[in-house]
Amino acid sequence: MAVYQLLTSRFAAALAQVGAPDASPNIQVASKPEFGDYQANGIMGAAKALKTNPRALAEQVLACVDLAGIADKLEIAGPGFINITLSNEFLAQTLSSQQADARLGTGAAQTETVVIDYSSPNLAKEMHVGHLRSSIIGDSLTRIYSYLGHKVIRQNHVGDWGTQFGMLTAYMLENENQDNELALGDLESFYRAAKVRFDADPAFADLSREYVVKLQSGDAQVRELWQRFLNISMQHCEDVYQKLGLLLTRADVKGESSYNDDLPVVINDLRAQGLLVESQGAQVVFLDEFRNKDGDAAAFIVQKQGGGFLYSTSDLATARYRTGVLGASRILYVVDARQGLHFQQLFTVARKAGFVPADTHLEHVAFGTMMGDDGKPFKTRSGELIKLVDLLTEAESRAFDLVSSKNPTMDEATRKHIAHAVGIAAVKYSDLSKHRTSDYVFDWNSMLSFEGNTAPYLQYAYTRIASIFRQAGTVDANAKIDLIEPAEHALALTLVQFPDILQQAASDTCPHVLCSYLYTLATRFSRFYDACPVLKAEGEIRSSRLALCQAAAKTMQTGLDLLGIEVLQEM
Numbered sequence: 001m002a003v004y005q006l007l008t009s010r011f012a013a014a015l016a017q018v019g020a021p022d023a024s025p026n027i028q029v030a031s032k033p034e035f036g037d038y039q040a041n042g043i044m045g046a047a048k049a050l051k052t053n054p055r056a057l058a059e060q061v062l063a064c065v066d067l068a069g070i071a072d073k074l075e076i077a078g079p080g081f082i083n084i085t086l087s088n089e090f091l092a093q094t095l096s097s098q099q100a101d102a103r104l105g106t107g108a109a110q111t112e113t114v115v116i117d118y119s120s121p122n123l124a125k126e127m128h129v130g131h132l133r134s135s136i137i138g139d140s141l142t143r144i145y146s147y148l149g150h151k152v153i154r155q156n157h158v159g160d161w162g163t164q165f166g167m168l169t170a171y172m173l174e175n176e177n178q179d180n181e182l183a184l185g186d187l188e189s190f191y192r193a194a195k196v197r198f199d200a201d202p203a204f205a206d207l208s209r210e211y212v213v214k215l216q217s218g219d220a221q222v223r224e225l226w227q228r229f230l231n232i233s234m235q236h237c238e239d240v241y242q243k244l245g246l247l248l249t250r251a252d253v254k255g256e257s258s259y260n261d262d263l264p265v266v267i268n269d270l271r272a273q274g275l276l277v278e279s280q281g282a283q284v285v286f287l288d289e290f291r292n293k294d295g296d297a298a299a300f301i302v303q304k305q306g307g308g309f310l311y312s313t314s315d316l317a318t319a320r321y322r323t324g325v326l327g328a329s330r331i332l333y334v335v336d337a338r339q340g341l342h343f344q345q346l347f348t349v350a351r352k353a354g355f356v357p358a359d360t361h362l363e364h365v366a367f368g369t370m371m372g373d374d375g376k377p378f379k380t381r382s383g384e385l386i387k388l389v390d391l392l393t394e395a396e397s398r399a400f401d402l403v404s405s406k407n408p409t410m411d412e413a414t415r416k417h418i419a420h421a422v423g424i425a426a427v428k429y430s431d432l433s434k435h436r437t438s439d440y441v442f443d444w445n446s447m448l449s450f451e452g453n454t455a456p457y458l459q460y461a462y463t464r465i466a467s468i469f470r471q472a473g474t475v476d477a478n479a480k481i482d483l484i485e486p487a488e489h490a491l492a493l494t495l496v497q498f499p500d501i502l503q504q505a506a507s508d509t510c511p512h513v514l515c516s517y518l519y520t521l522a523t524r525f526s527r528f529y530d531a532c533p534v535l536k537a538e539g540e541i542r543s544s545r546l547a548l549c550q551a552a553a554k555t556m557q558t559g560l561d562l563l564g565i566e567v568l569q570e571m
């Protein structure tokens, strides 16, 4: 059992014995080393409910809590906190069994069906920096949930439908005799050229509108052009996915267009349930839950005047598909925070209409905006959005310069390999390590630094452990771990927290929790390595310390992999 659970259940039992069966022990990792390893902070709350003195209650809890073989020091601090120091034997044993487990002690496989909607770019244009966060936060969450044993279903809800495709297909046909494949090599300029044409020539604009209708009614020629366009656009995305090392494949694509036939059904079902109201020619669901300043209920529009469907309509069909067909018990939408209201209203309507059962967890995994150093959304100097592929290429080339300056004699292929791993990791980690809901400033220098909470620091820390094993000769993976020095205790303590951290990252849908953990792990490893000779130690101490190094390496590698970050043997 993970340590947090164990302490929680032992303190809960003690609280029950002293007459507070409903109190939460509120176990936390100690905020300072002088407070021990963990703290039980729930005694004050329990005392308040019982109207008794908190220190006296803490004494009673201490007298009956059963932590034999688990903790060897318990202390009451301040108004009634209990500081807990785990015993070295318990830590060593827990760590050994965790290391012997294929999933590092994360417990019995969990069985939720988790649908994760992420990346989900609009295919009319090329992926830009705005798609980075959804892609990598979503990728990390799929890895974490899978590792915990859940069934994960990835859904790339691409924007492949709507009026823009009328314009694009009309423009494709108009340029049929030119080399379209070439023109589509740069989707941005293709889109721009089509738009210029659309704005300048009313006849072309009419043709574009006609093509939207043809596309929707299934006209073979327009559908064929559309498919060709989507194919090329998806290839652009896949180049980015590959560079980023994402798990997404073509099989995960389920775009807006795939729900097209279901949209009239959604409208009918809403109508049959009496949820639809006609308002100014549009079909809307009024939501009393969302009122504006004047107290009017918000209108969630599902069909425009004239019959057109909307983003909201296809999202309703999508939600129903995910629960009804995919069997989701949890659906995560990894989408920009600016779509917050859309999702809150969507979830409300989907539940009212019975498209999503009450026990299915729906969550908008919102994220903030990536800013330039001017504090505004990240753009090129000329004010355009930066293509994601260009950003990643720049990351690799900056990392290449860095690696080359550190290792001028290393052969070029190796430097390129390291540069790819470090450059991409730097971009991903600098993003994942921030709380996802905050906006953050994209800054090349800090993300590529070898100091602080950065990918290069962690990757470098890993190579240091790897180099120990190159010098160590044969290592006994099952060697008994014996914790003697405080730095060994601190390292082991961090290692046994891995399962708890993953649970927390999953339930909070916050990869930064894992990042902070890995940073602590790297720091504690480095303190251990400074304080405790490993290769120069002898006998059982040497093999115990090597086992600690091995546990650190494995945990670090697993943790980084769950963030989608590669480790290197040297750099």
Ligand code: ARG
Binding pocket: 117, 120, 121, 122, 157, 158, 159, 315, 318, 333, 335
């Ligand atoms: N294509 C949308 C956009 O670029 C994101 C879609 C997110 N997923 C969803 N089910 N709405 O903004």
